[in-house]
Amino acid sequence: MIEVDKQLTVSLIEELERQPGGQIRACYQCQKCASGCPISFASDWLPSQIIRLILLGETREVLSSRAIWLCLTCSACTARCPMGIDLARVMDVLRQRAVEEGLAPAATPEAVFNELFLKSVRRHGRVYEMGMLTRFKLRSGALMRDVEKFPTMVAKGKIALLPPRGGDRKTVREVFDKVEKKK
Amino acid sequence: MKYAFFPGCSLDSTARDFRKSTEAVCGRLGIELEEIPGWTCCGSTPGHATDATLAVALPVVNLLKAEKMGRDVVTTCAACYSRLRAANDEMSHESDVRATVDEATRSQYRGTVRVRHLLDVLVNDLGLAVIRDYVERPLAGLRVACYYGCLLTRPPKVVAFDDPEHPVALDRLMATIGATPVEWPAKVECCGAGLSLTSPDVMRRLAFGILQMAERARADCIAAACPLCQSNLDLRQPESVRAAGSGLSLPVLYFTQLLGLALGLEPAELGLSHLFVSARPVLEKIPAGAMR
Numbered sequence: 398m399i400e401v402d403k404q405l406t407v408s409l410i411e412e413l414e415r416q417p418g419g420q421i422r423a424c425y426q427c428q429k430c431a432s433g434c435p436i437s438f439a440s441d442w443l444p445s446q447i448i449r450l451i452l453l454g455e456t457r458e459v460l461s462s463r464a465i466w467l468c469l470t471c472s473a474c475t476a477r478c479p480m481g482i483d484l485a486r487v488m489d490v491l492r493q494r495a496v497e498e499g500l501a502p503a504a505t506p507e508a509v510f511n512e513l514f515l516k517s518v519r520r521h522g523r524v525y526e527m528g529m530l531t532r533f534k535l536r537s538g539a540l541m542r543d544v545e546k547f548p549t550m551v552a553k554g555k556i557a558l559l560p561p562r563g564g565d566r567k568t569v570r571e572v573f574d575k576v577e578k579k580k
Numbered sequence: 581m582k583y584a585f586f587p588g589c590s591l592d593s594t595a596r597d598f599r600k601s602t603e604a605v606c607g608r609l610g611i612e613l614e615e616i617p618g619w620t621c622c623g624s625t626p627g628h629a630t631d632a633t634l635a636v637a638l639p640v641v642n643l644l645k646a647e648k649m650g651r652d653v654v655t656t657c658a659a660c661y662s663r664l665r666a667a668n669d670e671m672s673h674e675s676d677v678r679a680t681v682d683e684a685t686r687s688q689y690r691g692t693v694r695v696r697h698l699l700d701v702l703v704n705d706l707g708l709a710v711i712r713d714y715v716e717r718p719l720a721g722l723r724v725a726c727y728y729g730c731l732l733t734r735p736p737k738v739v740a741f742d743d744p745e746h747p748v749a750l751d752r753l754m755a756t757i758g759a760t761p762v763e764w765p766a767k768v769e770c771c772g773a774g775l776s777l778t779s780p781d782v783m784r785r786l787a788f789g790i791l792q793m794a795e796r797a798r799a800d801c802i803a804a805a806c807p808l809c810q811s812n813l814d815l816r817q818p819e820s821v822r823a824a825g826s827g828l829s830l831p832v833l834y835f836t837q838l839l840g841l842a843l844g845l846e847p848a849e850l851g852l853s854h855l856f857v858s859a860r861p862v863l864e865k866i867p868a869g870a871m872r
Contacts, residue, residue, distance in 0.1 A: 579633070
């Protein structure tokens with residue numbers, strides 16, 4: 398049963414319309430975005446449907462969907478929309494809101510990955526891939542995935558075993574903290 | 581020609597060969613790359629998917645450092661390119677995000693440092709005529725599927741130095757070094773990006789689609805311009821091909837590796853040994869040691 402949430406919808410539409418490319422009411426359902434979306438085959442909603450659902454007030458459905466996490470921000474939709482809607486940017490806002498409202502499905506791998514990536518950046522100033530991948534595997538339970546590749550990756554010098562150095566960690570940490578405080 | 585070089589995190593890890601070949605090629609062509617001291621992560625996709633302010637602040641930290649160097653920035657990573665350009669765009673007009681970034685970085689950066697991708701610099705700054713003069717081993721007979729991916733070409737207003745649906749910069753570069761760029765429909769199709777780690781079955785289907793199209797166009801190899809694209813098409817080629825029940829095998833090289841071969845550089849200098857799918861078929865195809 399899809400529920401209409403007026404307050405959430407109104408505040409979301411207002412937030413979107415404050416941004417360049419966020420005028421989703423301009424959408425006339427031409428389906429160019431849907432036709433070019435590379436992940437549509439795996440998704441619960443097409444990008445055109447996401448826009449329509451928001452305008453119909455069914456924001457909870459959108460914010461708890463798989464679609465917004467499968468979205469790769471490849472921006473094919475943005476590049477093609479005849480009304481200049483920046484759908485990739487809209488998707489970013491939806492992802493941010495989904496996490497803020499606690500509506501993202503529990504343990505959404507993409508959300509977990511994003512969190513760990515940024516934690517790694519805050520800590521090292523640059524991404525420590527090894528550290529992040531290990532934590533991701535532990536959190537997601539996909540412990541054995543890619544394990545067979547690991548020796549070859551090391552042999553081919555495709556993965557740095559030690560944390561990165563040389564990045565201005567201090568400034569990065571300050572930035573993270575100040576942005577967090579502002580929220 | 582001097583630039584402030586922003587390598588990005590992957591160039592010291594999974595895209596080590598991209599760094600090697602970039603530095604070798606720029607060295608040979610007289611493009612001076614001065615690495616931005618203390619550079620830090622641009623935030624990539626996790627940044628903009630999580631927080632709009634952080635997504636701009638992280639690139640701005642680096643743009644401020646580049647501003648001090650008084651040089652234009654050049655980067656080879658498509659994601660870093662996209663994020664640095666997007667940050668410039670955001671900082672050039674007033675907004676709540678800009679105000680918070682100003683506060684967080686204790687500065688008033690207004691998007692003034694130019695950010696370029698290496699492909700753009702090679703084709704439009706250095707120029708194809710100059711590159712042609714440096715070619716020592718034309719890659720004659722090598723059919724190359726030029727793969728641009730998403731972030732180099734979209735959104736057009738922010739990043740494009742080429743047509744977003746049918747770019748030709750890389751094709752022209754490959755033609756200049758003697759190779760034959762093939763016509764194929766997957767030039768700007770998405771490789772699956774970060775889904776390789778989070779939802780790999782989706783990525784595999786996307787990656788296989790691209791590989792298959794290149795094969796159908798009778799390409800000998802794919803030329804990639806992004807570390808994640810190259811990784812999804814090369815490191816993850818065996819699993820993507822297996823998932824599709826196919827037996828195809830196609831070398832996927834960084835465009836700088838192909839360029840380097842044409843400039844007469846050795847495979848070792850270009851990091852060819854880092855490739856998962858061997859570049860041997862490419863090396864066997866090009867006339868060995870042909871001097872002009």
